[in-house]
Amino acid sequence: MATSSDNVDNVVRTLRESLKSLGFEVYPFKIGWYNAVVSQAHHLQYSADTLAVVVLSTPSMFENSFLPFLQRCSWKGIRDPVDQCVAHAISTCVSEHFPDQSVDMAFDYEMLPSRKPKFLAQTAAHVAGAARYYQQSDIQDPPWGNKKMFGVCIHPRLGGWFAIRAVLVWKDVEVGEELQRVSPPDCVSSQEARIELLERFNYRWQDWTYRDVVPTEESYSPQQREYFITPPAQREALLRQWGFLPDTEAEAQTSVNQC
Ligand code: B12
Numbered sequence: 001m002a003t004s005s006d007n008v009d010n011v012v013r014t015l016r017e018s019l020k021s022l023g024f025e026v027y028p029f030k031i032g033w034y035n036a037v038v039s040q041a042h043h044l045q046y047s048a049d050t051l052a053v054v055v056l057s058t059p060s061m062f063e064n065s066f067l068p069f070l071q072r073c074s075w076k077g078i079r080d081p082v083d084q085c086v087a088h089a090i091s092t093c094v095s096e097h098f099p100d101q102s103v104d105m106a107f108d109y110e111m112l113p114s115r116k117p118k119f120l121a122q123t124a125a126h127v128a129g130a131a132r133y134y135q136q137s138d139i140q141d142p143p144w145g146n147k148k149m150f151g152v153c154i155h156p157r158l159g160g161w162f163a164i165r166a167v168l169v170w171k172d173v174e175v176g177e178e179l180q181r182v183s184p185p186d187c188v189s190s191q192e193a194r195i196e197l198l199e200r201f202n203y204r205w206q207d208w209t210y211r212d213v214v215p216t217e218e219s220y221s222p223q224q225r226e227y228f229i230t231p232p233a234q235r236e237a238l239l240r241q242w243g244f245l246p247d248t249e250a251e252a253q254t255s256v257n258q259c
Contacts, residue, residue: 008051008175011098015053015168018093023061024165027128028053028179031169034119034127042120044167049174054124055090055166056131058158062224065089070244077236077246083109086165094168104169121164122153129182131155131162134194143195152201152210156185160201160211161219187214 008028015026032048044052057065069075069085076084087107094103106118126133135151136142142149155162188197193213200210211219220228230238236246 007170007173008179011051011170011173012053014097015055015093018097019055019089021064022089023058023064024089025056025058025130025162026053027056027125027130028175029124029128029181030175030179033181034124037127038120038123041114042116042123044119044169046169046171047174049176051170051173051175051179052124053168054121054128054130054164055168056125056155057086057163057165059161059218059220059224061086062227063221070239075246080109080232081235081239081246083107090166090168098170101173102171104171105166106169107166108164119167121167122151124167125153125164126184127181129184131158131164132184132186132188134188134197136198139191139194139198149198149202152197153184154188154197154213156187156214157217159214159216159219160208161216 012026012028019026029052030048031044031046031050031052034052035043035048046052066082066085069088070081073088075081087105091105094105108117108119108121110118112118122131122133125131131153133151133153136144136149152160153164154160188194197210197213200207200213204210227235227238239246
């Protein structure tokens with residue numbers, strides 16, 4: 001079993017170098033940090049010191065990965081094309097750079113047979129220091145009574161203009177003190193601002209104003225907004241209108257560019 005800090009640095013540096021230009025960010029954490037806060041039913045079944053990373057997509061993922069993916073690869077209309085693109089980018093990076101290492105990959109949309117998500121993306125982003133997770137429990141005397149309010153992560157530079165896509169686990173890499181825990185920046189610090197944030201996310205998430213709760217460096221381009229505002233069932237038609245045609249089953253099987 002590897003234990004050196006070289007290993008952590010190497011994993012993180014390699015992933016960052018390879019995924020940054022595709023519009024992804026990478027943050028390491030220890031499985032124990034995640035398991036310490038979630039309930040037993042959500043535990044990830046690895047030892048506490050096992051190395052994991054959480055992968056976020058930033059606004060540029062759409063132009064730098066997704067549009068080229070549609071052009072380059074044959075994709076099938078069965079599964080969400082953004083999910084197909086993200087899975088392809090991340091798994092290609094892992095198999096190219098870590099061919100001899102045992103890496104488990106879980107994506108945000110994947111569910112267990114129990115119908116629970118394979119990992120809780122927001123908790124992973126928080127414990128890795130990537131984006132602070134604001135929950136109902138962070139509000140003193142919440143004004144909503146017993147109503148369940150969903151929590152939301154806010155990134156210090158991207159506000160809400162990002163998604164949490166994957167957790168990768170280096171099953172054979174254990175890390176010690178060399179991986180120091182970093183707190184996610186608290187950019188929505190007042191009680192009033194947190195209440196406003198949770199209300200926007202729960203009552204008005206379709207207007208996307210929760211994403212601009214803090215000033216941001218980047219946000220989605222007009223084309224990306226048009227894509228994500230379009231209901232999922234109509235996105236294939238939009239892609240056709242833009243000139244990207246999904247392959248038929250037969251074409252996909254013979255295509256040389258299939259990814
Ligand atoms: C199921 C789901 C939904 C469901 C239910 C939402 C929910 N939160 O339960 C529905 C369909 C309603 C939904 C809707 C939306 N969703 Co949704 N959804 C998910 C999904 C797949 C799983 C969430 C889940 O089941 N949570 C289970 C509950 C129990 O978890 P929890 O409340 O966080 O509880 C845990 C924590 O409290 C933790 N914990 C306890 N103490 C402490 C202490 C600390 C410090 C920490 C960190 C944690 C912690 O332990 C608890 C578990 O034991 C995630 C992706 C994923 N794989 O995680 C996306 C996700 C949460 N959704 C997301 C989004 C954006 C949305 C929508 C805006 C639609 C959209 N995609 O644009 C809407 C907005 C919500 C609304 N107003 O309806 C984003 C949120 C991004 C962000 N910035 O936070 C996610 C992360 C997807 C992504 N890829 O980025 N969603």
